Amino acid sequence: MMSWTVASSVLVLLCWWGLQEGTHACTCLPRHPQEIFCQSDVVITAKVGKVKDDGDFDQPIKYDIELTRTFKGPERLFHAIYTASSSAACGVILSKDTEYLLMARLHPDGTLHISSCDFYQPWRALTYTQKSLLDRYQQGCNCKIEPCYSLPCDVSGPNVCRWTDFLPGVHRGNQTQNYACVRRRDDTCAWYKGRTSPVKG
Numbered sequence: 001m002m003s004w005t006v007a008s009s010v011l012v013l014l015c016w017w018g019l020q021e022g023t024h025a026c027t028c029l030p031r032h033p034q035e036i037f038c039q040s041d042v043v044i045t046a047k048v049g050k051v052k053d054d055g056d057f058d059q060p061i062k063y064d065i066e067l068t069r070t071f072k073g074p075e076r077l078f079h080a081i082y083t084a085s086s087s088a089a090c091g092v093i094l095s096k097d098t099e100y101l102l103m104a105r106l107h108p109d110g111t112l113h114i115s116s117c118d119f120y121q122p123w124r125a126l127t128y129t130q131k132s133l134l135d136r137y138q139q140g141c142n143c144k145i146e147p148c149y150s151l152p153c154d155v156s157g158p159n160v161c162r163w164t165d166f167l168p169g170v171h172r173g174n175q176t177q178n179y180a181c182v183r184r185r186d187d188t189c190a191w192y193k194g195r196t197s198p199v200k201g
């Protein structure tokens with residue numbers, strides 16, 4: 001009887017480990033780039049330099065960066081950004097000598113951290129519209145972007161923009177790439193279309 005108890009405990013333990021292994025993957029809730037912007041402490045562009053990876057699974061990887069512009073957060077010259085060492089732990093891989101737009105979190109010790117649930121894209125891969133929206137995002141940080149996966153989308157108030165990019169047949173990435181959810185003069189929130197080219201004159 002005793003050994004059966006031990007055996008079953010071992011089994012339970014093994015199952016638990018199995019589950020832990022099974023959940024050992026990075027999952028992120030869908031977030032519009034504006035939400036990521038609003039929830040980030042620091043939004044910058046920076047050129048990526050040397051990477052320092054101790055090969056220790058528990059230690060974050062350190063990327064040296066050369067900051068080029070601050071969109072949000074303290075006007076401080078950050079010299080490095082940290083990320084988890086594996087993609088399963090939501091670590092990101094950045095390319096050397098590439099300038100990125102990075103939306104990151106500031107840890108209490110003053111270091112900068114980024115995960116694959118945050119926003120990181122090479123600057124040159126962004127469209128003119130995406131870049132221009134960076135100046136609009138803050139204006140809508142007290143609006144709410146709610147994803148809508150099937151029709152009819154629930155309308156849950158005047159402070160909400162419905163994010164319909166997931167609906168079948170909708171132009172892929174339309175609101176994600178071309179729109180910000182901003183507060184209008186009548187105090188409601190609505191999608192604002194970013195500029196597609198520099199204003200002339």
Ligand SMILES: *[C@@H]1O[C@H](CO)[C@@H](O)[C@H](O)[C@H]1NC(C)=O
Nearest residue numbers: 164170171174175178179191
């Ligand atoms: C993109 O989204 C906006 C805002 O919801 C919408 O008015 C527009 O029709 C959409 N455009 C396309 C091509 O789906």
